[in-house]
Amino acid sequence: MRAILLLMAKDLRERVRDRSLFLLALVVPFGLAAVFSLVFKDVDTQAAPTFALADQDHGQIATAFAEQALRPLERRGVIRLRAAAGEREARAAVERRDADAAYVIPPGFSAAVTSGRPATIQVIGNAEAQIGSFVARSIADAFASEVRYVQVALAVKGSGTMEQAAAVPEPVTVEDLAAERRQLSVSEGFAAGMAVFFLFFTVQFGFSSILDERREGTLARLLAAPVPRAAIAVAKLLNGFVVGVAATAVLLVAAAPLLGARWGHPLGVGLLVVAGTLAATGVMAMVATVATTAERAANLQSIVAVLFGVLGGVFVPIQQLGGVFGALSLVTPHRWFLQGLADLHGEHAPVVAAVPTLALLAFGAVTTGVALLRSGRMVRP
Amino acid sequence: MTTLTAVWAIAWANLVRLFRDRSNLFFVVIFPIVLIAVFGLSFGSGFQPPLGVADADGGPQAARLVRALEQAGHRVVRVGSAEEARDGVERGRLAGALVIPAGYERALRGYVPLTLPYLGRNEPDALQLGAAVRAAVTRVTMPARAAAYARDGSFDELVARAEAAPAPGVTVAASTVGTATALAGMTGYDVAATSQLLLFMFLTSMNGATALIESRQLGVSRRMYATPVTSRGILLGEAAGRVGVALLQGLIIMAGSALLFGVRWGDPAGAVALLLAFALVGGGAGMLLGAAARTGQQATALGLLLALGLAAIGGAMVPLDFFSATLRRLAHLTPHAWALDGFAELLRRDGTLADVLPQLGVLAAYAAAFFALGAWRLRKALTAGP
Numbered sequence: 187m188r189a190i191l192l193l194m195a196k197d198l199r200e201r202v203r204d205r206s207l208f209l210l211a212l213v214v215p216f217g218l219a220a221v222f223s224l225v226f227k228d229v230d231t232q233a234a235p236t237f238a239l240a241d242q243d244h245g246q247i248a249t250a251f252a253e254q255a256l257r258p259l260e261r262r263g264v265i266r267l268r269a270a271a272g273e274r275e276a277r278a279a280v281e282r283r284d285a286d287a288a289y290v291i292p293p294g295f296s297a298a299v300t301s302g303r304p305a306t307i308q309v310i311g312n313a314e315a316q317i318g319s320f321v322a323r324s325i326a327d328a329f330a331s332e333v334r335y336v337q338v339a340l341a342v343k344g345s346g347t348m349e350q351a352a353a354v355p356e357p358v359t360v361e362d363l364a365a366e367r368r369q370l371s372v373s374e375g376f377a378a379g380m381a382v383f384f385l386f387f388t389v390q391f392g393f394s395s396i397l398d399e400r401r402e403g404t405l406a407r408l409l410a411a412p413v414p415r416a417a418i419a420v421a422k423l424l425n426g427f428v429v430g431v432a433a434t435a436v437l438l439v440a441a442a443p444l445l446g447a448r449w450g451h452p453l454g455v456g457l458l459v460v461a462g463t464l465a466a467t468g469v470m471a472m473v474a475t476v477a478t479t480a481e482r483a484a485n486l487q488s489i490v491a492v493l494f495g496v497l498g499g500v501f502v503p504i505q506q507l508g509g510v511f512g513a514l515s516l517v518t519p520h521r522w523f524l525q526g527l528a529d530l531h532g533e534h535a536p537v538v539a540a541v542p543t544l545a546l547l548a549f550g551a552v553t554t555g556v557a558l559l560r561s562g563r564m565v566r567p
Numbered sequence: 568m569t570t571l572t573a574v575w576a577i578a579w580a581n582l583v584r585l586f587r588d589r590s591n592l593f594f595v596v597i598f599p600i601v602l603i604a605v606f607g608l609s610f611g612s613g614f615q616p617p618l619g620v621a622d623a624d625g626g627p628q629a630a631r632l633v634r635a636l637e638q639a640g641h642r643v644v645r646v647g648s649a650e651e652a653r654d655g656v657e658r659g660r661l662a663g664a665l666v667i668p669a670g671y672e673r674a675l676r677g678y679v680p681l682t683l684p685y686l687g688r689n690e691p692d693a694l695q696l697g698a699a700v701r702a703a704v705t706r707v708t709m710p711a712r713a714a715a716y717a718r719d720g721s722f723d724e725l726v727a728r729a730e731a732a733p734a735p736g737v738t739v740a741a742s743t744v745g746t747a748t749a750l751a752g753m754t755g756y757d758v759a760a761t762s763q764l765l766l767f768m769f770l771t772s773m774n775g776a777t778a779l780i781e782s783r784q785l786g787v788s789r790r791m792y793a794t795p796v797t798s799r800g801i802l803l804g805e806a807a808g809r810v811g812v813a814l815l816q817g818l819i820i821m822a823g824s825a826l827l828f829g830v831r832w833g834d835p836a837g838a839v840a841l842l843l844a845f846a847l848v849g850g851g852a853g854m855l856l857g858a859a860a861r862t863g864q865q866a867t868a869l870g871l872l873l874a875l876g877l878a879a880i881g882g883a884m885v886p887l888d889f890f891s892a893t894l895r896r897l898a899h900l901t902p903h904a905w906a907l908d909g910f911a912e913l914l915r916r917d918g919t920l921a922d923v924l925p926q927l928g929v930l931a932a933y934a935a936a937f938f939a940l941g942a943w944r945l946r947k948a949l950t951a952g953p
Binding site for chain 2: 201204205206209210213214217218221222224225226277280281299302303304305306307308309310311312313314315316317318319320323324326327328329330331333334335337338339341342343346350351354355356357358359360361362363368369370371372375376380383384387388390391395398401479480481484485488489492493496497499501502503504505506507508511512525528
């Protein structure tokens with residue numbers, strides 16, 4: 187035990203000296219949290235798109251479009267509206283990005299609708315503002331189906347006015363359920379995904395340094411000392427674990443004020459981070475035992491870390507692909523870590539995410555065991 | 568021995584060192600295959616986010632609604648209960664879920680308005696799914712609404728009349744500025760595959776740093792420097808092999824996902840040129856890091872910060888469309904944003920190689936700057952005392 191602690195202290199001292207400890211445990215996670223807050227903070231609160239409206243008709247239906255389809259959204263702050271004199275001006279506004287999209291209502295539009303002739307609303311979107319353009323089209327489509335309904339309703343009844351038909355409420359509306367549930371927000375999901383992705387790189391710091399020591403010849407001296415070989419491997423593993431927990435804690439804690447992230451009960455999150463770090467340490471150590479030099483170990487480890495990240499749904503929502511990939515994602519610690527954080531999210535979340543934490547611990551136990559069994563290959567002069 | 572031969576020799580030695588390790592070879596092949604499959608299934612022409620539908624009513628009207636959702640091209644996954652739907656959304660198996668409550672049929676026939684709960688994931692494409700579900704529900708229940716207005720006959724008869732009624736309606740003609748591409752087939756995420764590919768290429772290029780540090784630590788670089796090869800030559804040699812591997816992987820992923828799954832990358836010549844330019848940028852950045860960092864650990868830490876940080880700022884994680892104007896300007900300090908602009912040009916405006924020349928120029932300037940700085944740092948590192 188004393189040997190393990192001595193070895194750990196020696197390694198940590200070395201890492202403090204070459205500043206990599208400081209970098210890995212503090213600078214990089216905090217830097218990432220800061221960058222993410224800059225980029226992702228606004229993702230959950232989308233800026234309202236601006237639409238230009240060129241009404242060249244001024245008839246009843248065109249007015250209804252502006253007053254009933256657009257104004258209520260503007261009042262709710264979902265969109266911003268600006269008037270344009272004609273098609274040319276509207277198009278120019280979109281080209282300049284003064285507007286994300288523009289509506290052009292041609293002359294004679296209302297007359298065409300009321301007399302049952304085909305009518306057209308033009309939506310001009312900016313190719314760079316895909317989301318804004320999409321919203322603009324959805325609004326126009328919704329209005330078009332409303333017009334269609336009024337025409338059908340009047341045809342079925344054979345009498346009545348447009349207003350009377352429009353006053354009938356929609357028989358079925360779709361309502362979004364409150365978002366207070368076991369699901370991370372976009373920014374939280376990104377931060378959590380990157381935290382676990384990053385974790386797999388930080389823990390390499392421990393075990394792989396056996397290869398560095400072997401190259402530098404210090405491992406041979408260690409082996410000449412009365413220290414059991416297993417102690418060397420365990421000390422290195424523990425170092426990776428300590429740094430991994432520290433870095434993940436920094437990232438998650440920093441993300442709270444920077445991103446406004448809410449992670450759930452500290453106890454549950456703490457256990458999850460510890461279990462996740464154990465899993466990451468084990469997986470990366472196991473990969474390192476395959477390699478013969480530090481460079482190859484780093485190569486292999488980063489490829490495994492990226493592959494697991496992809497399969498675990500850090501970059502792409504992989505669970506939705508179902509089938510093989512849905513099953514594959516379950517053999518990655520990343521998936522369980524993210525699942526655990528999601529389970530701890532929300533008002534009525536449990537204090538501890540039992541299943542994900544246990545799954546990660548199982549990962550850690552199996553992979554660390556294999557790594558220690560194979561470590562004899564590495565811990566030699 | 569000219570510099571070019573020397574560069575080639577160094578590159579060759581590195582490649583031999585890289586591939587002597589069988590496991591590396593295995594991953595160089597496996598990695599692209601996994602990415603092709605993931606990209607193909609996620610961004611290919613066939614991907615539809617799964618929409619769960621819990622039909623607790625089971626009547627003909629509910630069946631009609633589900634059929635309409637399927638006909639609108641959604642991947643409808645039937646789930647047993649509202650609870651199961653919620654669980655599927657929370658676990659990420661479903662992008663969204665619609666619950667049709669018991670009594671749906673009775674409410675429609677009795678002209679009693681009702682609401683259907685919809686659960687969406689906090690993901691960009693779930694927003695579009697929600698909008699599409701709303702539109703489909705409105706469309707399907709429109710005849711019932713007309714029946715509710717008329718009320719001069721039985722429900723079934725009125726619905727049949729509504730369905731037969733002529734309705735010229737309003738056509739929405741969508742266009743985008745600059746081109747005649749209809750917005751219809753476009754989503755905000757058509758650059759998703761390219762942004763992910765750039766992220767991964769830069770990430771793996773950063774690994775080149777560890778290799779350069781290893782050469783330095785083994786004393787290989789010092790011995791090379793003793794030969795009549797400049798530090799620039801050494802650096803190019805060190806980088807050439809890795810850029811080649813990164814580029815090959817990128818091309819395999821592009822071609823594979825395009826051919827097998829119909830993932831769009833734009834004009835081939837333009838796409839390959841952008842990929843080459845970006846591989847050079849990544850290689851240059853990796854070499855600069857390898858020349859500047861003192862140990863492998865340092866290089867790994869900084870490489871990660873740079874690879875993930877630049878990707879985030881550069882719009883490879885969240886589309887640039889989401890950025891504010893200020894942030895978009897900041898994004899263009901990264902090579903990622905320029906490469907993404909290039910791909911957007913190819914994808915959204917049907918651009919060709921000629922249209923992405925500005926972006927290629929910027930990327931080439933980045934690569935040149937990284938290599939020049941890297942060579943200068945390497946010279947300092949090799950000529951300084953041990």
